Amino acid sequence: MSLFQISEPGESRAKQACTTGAVGIDLGTTNSLIAIVLADGKPHALAVDEGSTLLPSVVHYGAGGGPGSVVIGRPARRLAGQFPRDTIASVKRFMGRSSADPETRRLSPYRFAQGDSGVVRFVVAGGRVVNPVEVSAEVLRALRTRAEERLGIKVNQAVITVPAYFDDAQRQATKEAGRLAGLEVLRLLNEPTAAALAYGLDKRSQGTFAVYDLGGGTFDISILQLHEGVFEVKAVGGDSALGGDDFDRALAEILLGGQERTPHKVREAIDAARQAKEDLTRIDVTDAMGGPITRTQLEAAIRPLIEKTGGPVRRALRDAGAPDGKGLDGVILVGGSTRVPAVRRYVRELFGLEPLADIDPDEVVALGAAVQADLLTSESPQHDVLLLDVTPLSLGLETMGGLVEKLILRNTTIPASATQEFTTFADGQTGMDVHVLQGERELVQDNRSLAKFTLAGIPPLPAGLARVAVTFQVDADGILSVTAREQLTGVSQTITVKPSHGLTDEDIERMLLASIEHAEEDVQARLLIDNRVEAQRILKATEKQLESNGDLLSAEERQQIVDQMAAVRAAAGGKDHNVIHAQIEKLDQVSADFAKRVMDRGIERALKGHSVAEFDQGELSPHARKAYAALEAEETASPAQPGSTEHPVD
Amino acid sequence: MATRSKCPHCGAPVAAADPICPACGKLQPPPPAGAGSDKFATLGFDPSFDEPDGLDERFRALSRKLHPDRFARATAQERRYSLEQTTRLNEAYKTLKDPVRRAEHLLQLRGIKGDPRMSPEFLEQTMDDREKLLEAKLSGQPLDALAAGVREKRDQTLREVRHLVENGGDLSHAAELLARMRYYARYLDEVEGRSAEL
Numbered sequence: 001m002s003l004f005q006i007s008e009p010g011e012s013r014a015k016q017a018c019t020t021g022a023v024g025i026d027l028g029t030t031n032s033l034i035a036i037v038l039a040d041g042k043p044h045a046l047a048v049d050e051g052s053t054l055l056p057s058v059v060h061y062g063a064g065g066g067p068g069s070v071v072i073g074r075p076a077r078r079l080a081g082q083f084p085r086d087t088i089a090s091v092k093r094f095m096g097r098s099s100a101d102p103e104t105r106r107l108s109p110y111r112f113a114q115g116d117s118g119v120v121r122f123v124v125a126g127g128r129v130v131n132p133v134e135v136s137a138e139v140l141r142a143l144r145t146r147a148e149e150r151l152g153i154k155v156n157q158a159v160i161t162v163p164a165y166f167d168d169a170q171r172q173a174t175k176e177a178g179r180l181a182g183l184e185v186l187r188l189l190n191e192p193t194a195a196a197l198a199y200g201l202d203k204r205s206q207g208t209f210a211v212y213d214l215g216g217g218t219f220d221i222s223i224l225q226l227h228e229g230v231f232e233v234k235a236v237g238g239d240s241a242l243g244g245d246d247f248d249r250a251l252a253e254i255l256l257g258g259q260e261r262t263p264h265k266v267r268e269a270i271d272a273a274r275q276a277k278e279d280l281t282r283i284d285v286t287d288a289m290g291g292p293i294t295r296t297q298l299e300a301a302i303r304p305l306i307e308k309t310g311g312p313v314r315r316a317l318r319d320a321g322a323p324d325g326k327g328l329d330g331v332i333l334v335g336g337s338t339r340v341p342a343v344r345r346y347v348r349e350l351f352g353l354e355p356l357a358d359i360d361p362d363e364v365v366a367l368g369a370a371v372q373a374d375l376l377t378s379e380s381p382q383h384d385v386l387l388l389d390v391t392p393l394s395l396g397l398e399t400m401g402g403l404v405e406k407l408i409l410r411n412t413t414i415p416a417s418a419t420q421e422f423t424t425f426a427d428g429q430t431g432m433d434v435h436v437l438q439g440e441r442e443l444v445q446d447n448r449s450l451a452k453f454t455l456a457g458i459p460p461l462p463a464g465l466a467r468v469a470v471t472f473q474v475d476a477d478g479i480l481s482v483t484a485r486e487q488l489t490g491v492s493q494t495i496t497v498k499p500s501h502g503l504t505d506e507d508i509e510r511m512l513l514a515s516i517e518h519a520e521e522d523v524q525a526r527l528l529i530d531n532r533v534e535a536q537r538i539l540k541a542t543e544k545q546l547e548s549n550g551d552l553l554s555a556e557e558r559q560q561i562v563d564q565m566a567a568v569r570a571a572a573g574g575k576d577h578n579v580i581h582a583q584i585e586k587l588d589q590v591s592a593d594f595a596k597r598v599m600d601r602g603i604e605r606a607l608k609g610h611s612v613a614e615f616d617q618g619e620l621s622p623h624a625r626k627a628y629a630a631l632e633a634e635e636t637a638s639p640a641q642p643g644s645t646e647h648p649v650d
Numbered sequence: 651m652a653t654r655s656k657c658p659h660c661g662a663p664v665a666a667a668d669p670i671c672p673a674c675g676k677l678q679p680p681p682p683a684g685a686g687s688d689k690f691a692t693l694g695f696d697p698s699f700d701e702p703d704g705l706d707e708r709f710r711a712l713s714r715k716l717h718p719d720r721f722a723r724a725t726a727q728e729r730r731y732s733l734e735q736t737t738r739l740n741e742a743y744k745t746l747k748d749p750v751r752r753a754e755h756l757l758q759l760r761g762i763k764g765d766p767r768m769s770p771e772f773l774e775q776t777m778d779d780r781e782k783l784l785e786a787k788l789s790g791q792p793l794d795a796l797a798a799g800v801r802e803k804r805d806q807t808l809r810e811v812r813h814l815v816e817n818g819g820d821l822s823h824a825a826e827l828l829a830r831m832r833y834y835a836r837y838l839d840e841v842e843g844r845s846a847e848l
Contacts, residue, residue: 186722187722228707228710229714230710230714372719375719376723377722377723386713386717386719388713388717412740412744413743414740415718415733415737415740416737416740416741417737417741473733473737475718475733476717476718476719476733476736
């Protein structure tokens with residue numbers, strides 16, 4: 001895929017996508033990265049923060065709330081000590097979580113807003129309230145704009161990685177953050193799968209691999225099989241609340257001892273702990289908060305945490321049909337926390353294999369995501385592979401007595417669907433509650449509630465006669481939609497599952513508006529890039545028309561157009577989007593007459609038997625493009641075959 | 651498979667189980683419910699008791715053609731077809747890959763429907779087995795011998811089913827035997843579950 005190519009007017013829509021980049025993004029708990037496949041066919045992580053490829057996933061909200069008050073990355077992390085409540089770190093832990101989740105109440109310095117929506121919301125400087133999706137969107141937006149600056153092209157499509165163990169609510173929240181940051185999310189890709197993709201391609205290997213991914217806030221284990229260019233995920237498992245941050249907290253507890261725990265002090269202790277942990281990967285003793293701390297102390301503190309990874313690993317191996325880890329061809333290490341020597345030792349014990357870590361464990365996920373983005377958008381992708389992923393958790397419905405009936409079992413290859421028939425239990429019952437759950441447990445209360453809705457309009461019949469078919473469809477992103485349909489009357493209802501404690505459409509609308517208000521600088525940068533691209537496009541188009549229909553112009557008219565083209569070109573070299581826009585407008589005016597004449601000629605030829613299309617293969621006008629997009633949207637939203645589900649496609 | 655339809659693209663006849671038009675190579679809409687429900691045919695095999703030769707290879711080859719990742723830039727309609735066809739393919743593969751599901755589907759294709767009644771003797775036997783398992787768990791005895799016994803029963807039952815299916819025997823009896831497999835599976839899950847949770 002050539003990134004810098006400007007498409008020819010009249011070429012397919014697909015080709016036009018080449019003026020923009022499709023990137024892979026690892027939206028991490030601690031750090032986030034962005035990568036892209038360049039002309040050399042290899043994925044590259046881009047330096048986006050003070051020369052580093054790692055952008056700390058830290059967002060600082062300054063007083064004032066105006067442009068420039070939001071700071072992201074290392075500068076934000078430096079402000080965290082001074083403004084612990086206004087600086088949100090590790091926001092990934094809060095994605096798709098409700099304020100009642102135990103996760104929300106763990107050791108953290110933030111102020112949470114009260115409210116009945118159930119969504120976690122942080123109160124930051126100036127009383128501003130932000131939710132985790134908005135905070136994540138700031139990180140994504142920073143990645144996007146900084147990548148655009150480096151590459152000089154627009155970045156508007158992305159594959160974003162998520163922990164394989166993320167549930168539906170967490171996936172929805174991630175996708176929403178992408179949208180909020182102005183990205184079309186091509187695919188949500190599971191992090192371990194992304195890592196395997198990066199490795200598999202390097203090594204051209206075949207076989208069965210385990211990916212042990214211990215990041216800042218999440219632990220994932222995946223068992224994959226690579227065969228004939230197809231990656232099949234056999235089993236996944238993990239703990240979406242276990243990671244290197246927990247190591248820091250465990251160590252911070254020791255450092256804090258009996259000291260008073262102000263938000264400031266807690267932040268300081270956590271920072272000191274992280275630094276000490278990093279030091280102790282290389283040396284045996286270091287200083288933290290004015291006292292010595294040894295590797296032995298660290299390892300004693302984190303050993304119980306590391307051992308928590310053993311359960312999910314054993315379960316995944318069993319699900320994959322390799323109960324004792326025999327027959328594995330390799331173990332891949334992913335995530336910064338696998339740098340900790342005690343973790344490597346544990347992995348070696350667990351699998352009886354020397355783990356692979358030749359690709360930087362911090363970058364490997366983003367690199368894999370970039371490869372997938374290339375696979376999805378490029379006409380001739382650099383690597384001809386296919387990923388077959390699975391559902392991380394079972395999906396089911398509440399039935400009588402608070403029990404869960406599972407419709408789709410965990411580790412089912414996606415896309416997948418399942419249908420189950422239910423019946424009424426009371427005479428004359430006209431409605432049925434549908435409660436969608438995710439998890440492995442038998443009782444409703446032990447699983448995650450994804451959605452509740454009521455199918456109304458069931459004809460009043462004696463108990464047991466009405467039949468309601470509930471269909472689950474999981475798409476390739478792992479996102480679920482549910483259809484309930486009464487078989488007799490055909491009354492049906494479809495929803496894309498919105499988490500019970502998730503965001504409402506109003507929340508999302510408010511966030512979209514807010515993102516426009518607060519991202520003034522981003523908007524400026526975006527407008528500049530947009531206008532530059534538009535300038536290139538219109539210059540090419542005009543040039544082409546001059547070539548093929550230049551005979552319709554007098555020498556004077558032609559000169560006027562050529563002069564104005566030069567003005568557009570000059571403006572596009574500058575930094576003011578308003579100037580570029582004005583010059584484009586002027587070129588439009590100057591060539592309006594010419595365009596009309598070209599059009600007339602087209603009609604004339606068409607009347608003589610030539611098709612308009614044959615002559616005027618210029619690209620679609622904005623109106624035509626809109627009409628086309630509307631048609632496409634309609635097609636997407638139209639119901640599928642009777643009896644099957646609708647498939648919302650974002 | 652006698653059911654045929656026309657390719658919406660070029661009008662050529664397409665077999666219901668064929669996800670791609672043999673004439674123009676375009677992705678087909680999935681067959682309506684009822685038609686093309688033969689999961690062997692979805693993967694291009696004849697119904698059989700044993701796992702068809704080359705099942706994995708066929709599944710991978712079809713996945714490469716049908717998967718939504720291959721249609722990320724296609725029209726909304728093609729994306730929908732791809733999603734539905736891949737969902738069908740995955741479902742069919744899951745059925746054919748598992749000995750019990752495969753046998754159940756085979757019986758279904760031969761007209762055996764509904765949940766069979768379990769014999770009282772069998773249900774009594776299962777209760778016995780469960781009691782022994784519980785006792786062993788409580789007293790901390792090794793479970794291997796118990797599991798091996800149930801595994802043997804499971805394999806024996808499957809052999810009986812095969813005999814009935816392949817020699818024109820009583821298919822509803824075969825269905826009843828197959829339904830027992832679910833009990834065996836749950837039992838073994840419980841045994842293995844314990845060792846995995848350690």
